[in-house]
Amino acid sequence: METLKNRIQGLRDQFAQAAPQVLDQAALQELRNLYLSRKKGHLTQLFELMKGLAPEQKPAAGQEVNSFKQYVQSELDRLEKELQAPSRSGPSVDLTLPGRASYWGAPHPVLLIKERIEQIFLRMGFSIEDGPEMETDFYNFEALNFPPHHPARDDWDTLYIDDDLLLRTHTSPVQIRVMEKKKPPIRMINPGKVFRKETPDPTHLPMFFQVEGLVVDHGITFAHLKGTLEYFLKALYHDSIKIRFRPSFFPFTEPSAEVDIGCTVCNGEEDDCRVCKGTGWLEILGAGMVDPQVFKNVNIDPEKYSGFAFGMGVERTAMFSFQIPDLRYFYENDLRFIRQFSKK
Amino acid sequence: MKISIDWLKDYVSLDLSDTQVISTLNRIGMLVDEWEETEDDTILELETYANRPDTLGHLGVARELAAALGIPLNMPDISIVENDKQIAEHFDIQIMDEDLCPRYCGMIVSGIEVGPSPDWLQKRLRALGLVPVNNVVDVTNYVLFATAQPIHAFDLAKLKGSKIMVRRAKRGEGMRTLEGRDVALSQDMLVIADEKDPVALAGVIGGEKSAVSEATRDVLIESAYFDPVSVRQTWKKAGVQTDASYRFERGADIKFPPHAAALAATLLTQMGGVAYQGMLDVYPKPARPKAVVIRHHRTLELLGAEIEEAFVTKTLKDLEFQLKEQQPGIWQVTVPTFRVDIEREADLIEEIARFFGYENIPSQLPMWETVDLSQDRKRSLETGLRQLMFHQGFDEVVNYSFTDPAREELFRRDRGAIAIRNPISTRAALLRTTLLNGLLQTVVWNKNRGAEGVHVFELGHIFSQDEEDKRELQAMGMITWGALEAPHWQGPGLTTDFFHLKGTCESLVASLGYQAVSFQSQDHPFFEAGHALALHLKGTEAGILGRLKPEILEAYDLNEPVWAAEIDLDVAFEIQPHVFHCVPVVKYPSVIRDISFLIDRGVPYQGIKEILDGLNLPYLERHTLYDRYTGTGVPEGKVSLSLRFVFRHPQKTLQAGEVDALQEKIGKALRSNFEIQLREGGEN
Structure with missing residues (x-):
């Protein structure tokens, strides 16, 4: 059980580090596959791992894994939305650049x-x-x-x-x-x-x-x-x-x-x-x-x-x-x- | 004028600090501009007033102080050492022109040893910045600055005969002044003459021939009253202004000449001279003292302050006015002869207010009634114009109304320039006939100081004349050269061009509320051929705009284009604007149709616009030119124009068929008036 918890914590940290690096759809898909792929995804592996636990440990472990799955899912959704927003479609804007002022004539x-x-x-x-x-x-x-x-x-x-x-x-x-x-x-x-x-x-x-x-x-x-x-x-x-x-x-x-x-x-x-x-x-x-x-x-x-x-x-x-x-x-x-x- | 506090003390016992003296003088309107403390004196720089010649001497200033402080004024002592000769038996004075010299006094002091003045006298003169000359000259200066009465001393031995004649100069007469200048005399100048020649320019300056010198023993002292206007005209004509003429032209005290002569004689006899007995005083028609009535209630009515009767009478008496009560609260006031400024009741009330103290008069806002409800249209138009120009990015400038004739020549048109008779310089000798000359100089000034663009305007008057008339017009000028904006990281800034100027003029006309505006090509002497338009408002020409011609720009070493406009505001403001009313917003959708066509490049857009406007199409909300293109796909000599038409029905949604018909009408009108080729795909 402790092994599972540690493993989830490790994956959570890895995910948090990887998320900001996602700048386009390809990287997002890669991250999604890494965690959610039905074949080799980390979560699939976690569910596999859970099967080997004693029956009395299963409910608690299920809660842990599901909660992590929800976290990954919602983070991936957020990243998806951000990628669709225009500000992420190009390089980020330097808001400290000077604005465009209008020129107003001066009275004598x-x-x-x-x-x-x-x-x-x-x-x-x-x-x-x-x-x-x-x-x-x-x-x-x-x-x-x-x-x-x-x-x-x-x-x-x-x-x-x-x-x-x-x-x-x-x-x-x-x-x-x-x-x-x-x-x-x-x-x-x-x-x-x-x-x-x-x-x-x-x-x-x-x-x-x-x-x-x-x-x-x-x-x-x-x-x-x-x-x-x-x-x-x-x-x-x-x-x-x-x-x-x-x-x-x-x-x-x-x-x-x-x-x-x-x-x-x-x-x-x-x-x-x-x-x-x-x-x-x-x-x-x-x-x-x-x-x-x-x-x-x-x-x-x-x-x-x-x-x-x-x-x-x-x-x-x-x-x-x-x-x-x-x-x-x-x-x-x-x-x-x-x-x-x-x-x- | 310089006033010595120490000298004032000869006439008033001042027990005050310098600061107190200064604030007392300021309080009654004798403004001390600045002051300087010396070893044992303080010299005040007192403001002089054209209508208070009585204060152009220490005695007069002391009189004001005495009245302000309520202390007595001490007149200078008169004590003359006389010999046994009667002046009347030895000398004579004759006034031939009483109108210009109503009074002339003479005294003779003999046996003077001309030499340096005593120390006290030298000190008095030095305090005022004067250089002592000799005792006789110093005494005449002393009397002038003491009493404000100018006097003169002739060397008796150098006068021909034993008679002074006060007369107008004769034709061809001349005189060399004390300063060694030859003055040609004219018949309207009053002179003092001996039996042969003029010896002094009356009230202005003495002659060289009769001047006092080291060898002088006997002097004739002149103390007279000369007509102010005559003295003024004489000094102006002769070009000699003196401390004497400055006082006479402002008005001397006609009662004072004998006192001034006696004071001079007193001083000269103190220095060893002996006076002849008596005084020659020719005063054929003694002046009647002026009398003015003052009513106590008028002080309240004019000043808004309650001032007691006793204060009124005391103040006037302290200032040496004589009062005779006519009725309770009404006095007849006899004005002392030294107060040439007092003529009316208001003048007396001014005296009372001065001594009452302006700080003691209350402060009140009047109960205003509405005076005029009418709108000041011209002013609101001007305010609107200025705001519009600021919005368009034009800075406001003000140029001098005078110009350099050489520069003005560049802007010559069908109007003559008005010349100033006495200009401040030959380069400011004309009144400007246009604002554009000054505005162009503003461009040059700023360009030479690193500006990359100058866009300025001016509201002001211009002047012109023809054979009949001299005219003054109100105009507005604007000029535009170079960069409109600083470069920005998003792209290079815009640079001005004709259409920036034209757009400004269009907005300006719109802001004035005029709709019927048109621009027409016109040749104009300020502008390059084919680069100028006249601005017409309801058919009246109200301005001109264009590109300044190279000859003008070259004169200013400018080799980049400059555009300028001048609007005649008298014309523009005269035209009744379109009456504004609000139009309801229509809720039905619009239908937009774009039409593109090829047309000869030489066809002016204005012609196309006039045809389209002339169609009076129903439901056409507006049409605009949104693209103009030459290049790939457009044959040589042609231009592609794209116009957008916005249709809207006020009560329903327009059907495609209805708009098709209107669009067809437009196409037909264009085809029948111009050689055009409609472009495919130009519709959507």
């Missing part, structure tokens, strides 16, 4: 940020307006309270086409054009390209994008300006961004403000921070309450309506958001730069 980083800015204002119910890049002196300057020959115009180095036509130095003319056509309430942003007579260097460009905005309605106050711009900046950066409003002087707003955010790079913690120069603050927006003269220029009664306007440079915002060191990167169109934003 300035337009990416511009779109994020637009999305926030759209959520607040602002409309998006645009206008020509080639503007008249009236819309670019005069209607915005820059009299002819005023030195304030020197702050904007203007590219001229002729005495009257110029490349707009800010997108504010769009606000004038909208106010001429629509009556309040007005709640708009006017993103777009603007131009200055500047030679490109790390901090200057002759062409860049601005997003400006305008709100005109009954009872609009400076407190609303603060609330709206704080909401915007928190949505653009994060809820706990530090925000500071400082007085400033613009010809088209009274009072005027400049808005700083806490440095997005050093968070005001590094004295030699390259981005905020150790001040801890980054200038991000110009804003103010619309000058009554600007309202009069478009026939809106400043006693009935009030409003605020604001503006920001998109490249600066993109620089702060992505830590881009040099403004010139934006318009070189080097795809090694632009492709990075396919992930954003």
Whole structure:
């Protein structure tokens, strides 16, 4: 009896070793014959062997042999199924090989940020307006309270086409054009390209994008300006961004403000921070309450309506958001730069 | 502008650290850009504002600080040593052009020994980065940077006669400036002249002839008010900008000239000079002070902050405004003459807000009402276009709107380019007439940096002009060159070709919701002959696509094909799109028939498609070209085309016989329009 048990154990081990080597039908048939052949198969031999045992040992031995037969049978069935499955029809596949990715174009980083800015204002119910890049002196300057020959115009180095036509130095003319056509309430942003007579260097460009905005309605106050711009900046950066409003002087707003955010790079913690120069603050927006003269220029009664306007440079915002060191990167169109934003 | 904290202390008793001074200035809008600590002083770089010329001197900045801190402002001491001569008996000033010079003051200081200034004065000027010259010149500079009032000193001995005339220049007059530059004068320029010649360009710069030198003993001090626009036009024409013109063009304080002259005389007499008695002050029509009404309730209405009346009145008084109450809560405010920026109530409210502190104004979101429910169609189309291009694997770029005339010439077509009068460089002298020039440069830039394929697009404005008009159009450009994908272990990557570009254009048109689209062969100056198509939307030409012509590519040293397209978005967006509605899904099975035939290679596919579309076959769901073959078994000059037709009846299963009839109709139509040979086995 012990001999039989040992023999079964030995055969079981041999089978377990042989099974993984079976890679095709021929090998499977060979294995099947080896164990189940009616003539010389191991199981046939085991049954033969059993015949020689004492009658009282036979039931236990029968159980052992049958159990082994079931094991062999089910293993052979499993191998059969696996051989029929396609993965076994050729050499096995190396799943660690690289997959086939699809190629998705990258947005230009300035337009990416511009779109994020637009999305926030759209959520607040602002409309998006645009206008020509080639503007008249009236819309670019005069209607915005820059009299002819005023030195304030020197702050904007203007590219001229002729005495009257110029490349707009800010997108504010769009606000004038909208106010001429629509009556309040007005709640708009006017993103777009603007131009200055500047030679490109790390901090200057002759062409860049601005997003400006305008709100005109009954009872609009400076407190609303603060609330709206704080909401915007928190949505653009994060809820706990530090925000500071400082007085400033613009010809088209009274009072005027400049808005700083806490440095997005050093968070005001590094004295030699390259981005905020150790001040801890980054200038991000110009804003103010619309000058009554600007309202009069478009026939809106400043006693009935009030409003605020604001503006920001998109490249600066993109620089702060992505830590881009040099403004010139934006318009070189080097795809090694632009492709990075396919992930954003 | 540089401001010395030590100098400010001459006018306000500052008991504060530098950091406190800086934050006080920032808080009221006088932005300190940066600062530098020196041995016994701190020099601030203060932002200047075009409408605040009063802060272009230390006194004006000190006035702001004094108001912010609620402490008094100390005006500079005036104490002049005089001789017994009355100036009026020895000298005369005549203003001939009052419109350009409403006020002119003169004082004479005699017996000066020209030499180095005392140390304290040299130190003041050095702190601002100025180089001391001599005591007289240094005093004029000192007064300018102290008070923002520019003054000038003439060598009295070098003036011809004993009279100054303030007049417009005469035809043909000229003058050599202090800096030794000859300026031709025109009749709209205001000059200071002695009895013979111009001796100074009013408000801009003095002349060389009357300049103070080592030999000077007696000086005439000029302290005047000149018209801002006139000064600006004069310096621009003469090409000389000075600290004086910078202040005059922004607006000086018309009340201040006598004080500035007296301050200069005080300093010069401290250095050994003796002044003539009195001052010549020609001021024929004294300016009436500006008066502005401010209503207390407007501060709440504009600022959204409750500010007490007492704060309003105190702030304005601290800033030297005079208030007269007209009614409770309403004052008439007399504006000091140095505040040229204050004209309206809003300007006064700005002052109150500044000193109240922006941080003390609450933050509120307005109760928004819906403004406009209409959809912004153009914007949503643009957003859709960009997404589609990303999906097609095109990267987005932005090129400059200006171009190099030599490069633009390569892309010349039936429209003129607009020139910029004062371009940043001659290579950026035109406004672009096409996006393709910039896009091609993007290809070249990236190819030169190792790219193996560049597929980019740009949305932007292009400009053109004809005799009548200058135009600005919105366009979309795309360009494709080289490898579309990196090689993969499963096979080499695809390379771009015309059909990649065309497919992108087709998807683009579909995404805009246009169905009636056609492509027509067209000759176009950008493209190789026979390699361009015009894109038509509902019969209107809306774009062009093709293979850029070799002359253009050669100019960029490119010898591989580049395909590009430009779509006129103003035209495309104008066309009303097909109204979308959903079609029910039919549950009956389709019947598919494939038809293969041989046809002359020269027959354009578009012709075949138009015939098939023209049949208006019932139950035809779609037909597509699924194979195009030349080679073994296809005779020379022929091509084998295989088309698949999918038929489906909306209400029942189609019978073979019904489809046979339709298929027969297709065969007949093809045979009657083209010389074709149906291929056996092409049906199943």
